[in-house]
Amino acid sequence: MPQNSQNFIKTYFSNVQIGLVEKSFDDYQVKFTNDLEVEFAKDGDWREVKSYVPLTNTNFIPREVMNCVKGKYATAKIMEIKKNYNGYEVKLDDQKELIMDKTGNLLSEKY
Known part of the structure; x- marks a missing residue:
């Protein structure tokens, strides 16, 4: 994953364990063990953050x-x-x- 994606995760979701990282042609999907999901563009910029419970960290x-x-x-x-x-x-x-x-x-x- 691009460095800015890694920095985003470390900054805003460091207390959540990553369950799976998937790379496709034009994006990265990071799925955390608490059902939080973050999608990053190919350049590493976040595109979407979603969860089945309210987001606890919205500082981004x-x-x-x-x-x-x-x-x-x-x-x-x-x-x-x-x-x-x-x-x-x-x-x-x-x-x-x-x-x-x-x-x-x-x-x-x-x-």
Whole structure:
């Protein structure tokens, strides 16, 4: 795995044991023993983080995105975040799915 992927894991998920690392043509999938999964692009940048329980460490999520989630959904917990070319998709524990631009502006929400 690229060094920045390894650094990401060490920085944000060092207390979780890695169960499996899979490499495909254009990405890396890291599955942890606690059902947390992180997908990295070929260059090592994170693309998606998801879990079956609320994420305990959200420090990797941009502040603007976290401010939007906390401001509008104060009690909701993040289950999944996916980064794409124009922003973020966030799934909350109350089944809401949020679409945000790169600056954290809420573009849409759905159940």
